Amino acid sequence: DQQVKQNSPSLSVQEGRISILNCDYTNSMFDYFLWYKKYPAEGPTFLISISSIKDKNEDGRFTVFLNKSAKHLSLHIVPSQPGDSAVYFCAASSRSTLGRLYFGRGTQLTVWP
């Protein structure tokens, strides 16, 4: 059973606009959430994370929002750039799972000029 869900397999956004990628989780024990970015035939690279004690974390153009009551998080990219085109994976973890990451299926973001 998928504990981390990314219900949108793809998202297309014009350059300069905001990209919003969504993620839902079912396990209330998760207390740490991460976003990874992946290009074809490469390993994922870490993008940004958030602890459950926060509801927002910002790093440059990337902001992650966490809504614990809704078990939902989102990644905002502003402004979007063509180089942001990649697959974005949401992942969740907890102290009780010893750092194991549970991944969603990913969302393919395409940023067009």
Added chain:
Amino acid sequence: DGGITQSPKYLFRKEGQNVTLSCEQNLNHDAMYWYRQDPGQGLRLIYYSQIVNDFQKGDIAEGYSVSREKKESFPLTVTSAQKNPTAFYLCASSIRSQPIYEQYFGPGTRLTVT
């Protein structure tokens, strides 16, 4: 340069043969992980190791085996018992097996079994 090395990038095997995928890291990380990615799927955990000479099964360990004899190495063997071995395999490592420590991924090995 510090990082994770996976070799080879592409691997072809005949059905019924065991094959071992290499993963080496020079980041001095204690924890190492093996994931599998299939088209349209997220990354699924096969095995992980928190420390040398110790490892645990992940969600899809059947048909796979690992060893962790050295801190920097965590090879994965895909045995003939794995029913659908064709996939993209990713190795990762982190300083410790705690959520706050991000996992660094290698470039992956694409295994094709025919």
